[in-house]
Amino acid sequence: MKQVVSFDDVLAEIAVLVRPHFGKGRTAQYIPQLAGVNPNQFGMAICTIKGEEHAIGDADVSFSAQSITKLFALGLALNSIGDEVWTRVGKEPSGTPFNYLSQLEHEEGIPRNPFINAGALAVTDILLNHAAEPDALVRDFMGMLGVAHLAIDEDVAVSELETAHKNRAIANLMRSFGTITHDAEAVVEAYCRQCAVTVTCRQLARAALPLAARGFSPLIEETIFPERLTRRLNALLLTCGTYDSVGSFAYRVGLPSKSGVGGGLVAVIPDHAVVAVWAPELDRFGTSVVGAYALEYFSQLTNCSVL
Numbered sequence: 001m002k003q004v005v006s007f008d009d010v011l012a013e014i015a016v017l018v019r020p021h022f023g024k025g026r027t028a029q030y031i032p033q034l035a036g037v038n039p040n041q042f043g044m045a046i047c048t049i050k051g052e053e054h055a056i057g058d059a060d061v062s063f064s065a066q067s068i069t070k071l072f073a074l075g076l077a078l079n080s081i082g083d084e085v086w087t088r089v090g091k092e093p094s095g096t097p098f099n100y101l102s103q104l105e106h107e108e109g110i111p112r113n114p115f116i117n118a119g120a121l122a123v124t125d126i127l128l129n130h131a132a133e134p135d136a137l138v139r140d141f142m143g144m145l146g147v148a149h150l151a152i153d154e155d156v157a158v159s160e161l162e163t164a165h166k167n168r169a170i171a172n173l174m175r176s177f178g179t180i181t182h183d184a185e186a187v188v189e190a191y192c193r194q195c196a197v198t199v200t201c202r203q204l205a206r207a208a209l210p211l212a213a214r215g216f217s218p219l220i221e222e223t224i225f226p227e228r229l230t231r232r233l234n235a236l237l238l239t240c241g242t243y244d245s246v247g248s249f250a251y252r253v254g255l256p257s258k259s260g261v262g263g264g265l266v267a268v269i270p271d272h273a274v275v276a277v278w279a280p281e282l283d284r285f286g287t288s289v290v291g292a293y294a295l296e297y298f299s300q301l302t303n304c305s306v307l
């Protein structure tokens, strides 16, 4: 893994290369507030473990972090209760869409992994034991790491809550199996609010930097995750971070990554940097079309890959 080119040049080249890929996807249609986002936006930021930052386009425009927050929620849960998390959630790719219901019943209420919605709802349930407002906990954790005050977009939160029928079904099913222990509606509400955290590419790249620096944040000079846990979080990102397209995503990009239906993507280059990209149009797996191309070009142009 060697970076022989300047990141600024790479970003400029990527901004040109991705142009033909606009218009190939659609904004998240099932969350009315996200459906209406201007699709012609593109931002990308790189933050290195030395603290250097490189950015292009709309890298300082806030967007809905959505499922990218699941990474930070999981980090908080693992930091507080450790391996006990794995009594409620698995570590396997699901091979099914992120909001799939029936696999959960077959597998007795234990979600395949912490990044599908069922798994993230179980993590929210765990965090509810430690905080009355897990959404605020996740927002502040991301903000602390991203060196920013982050907000929860109330309109997005309400918009998703009004249409969160599938997530309610998932939460209720898990409640019936005992995977979640709090009121299902309270869990769904905290989860939707967590997903509505807004972030910019630059803030996101900073926030995920401990994953590239063996758990240490060079920005706030604090150890956030033990080194072994950091490796494990990256393993989960690589194998489960982009749901049922995770194999082809690894084939194309080769970096532990997390997607969100706001159109954000964050990718970790261990011992080197974090790349965050945002473009709102999604493929059918809920991953940013242009964002995935941007990361694919990034790994091709820089030879940065864990594989």
Ligand code: GLN
Residues within 6 Å of the ligand: 065, 066, 067, 068, 098, 099, 117, 160, 167, 192, 195, 259, 260, 261, 262, 286
């Ligand atoms: N809040 C979204 C949902 O629950 C998150 C999905 C995602 O970003 N993949 O459907």
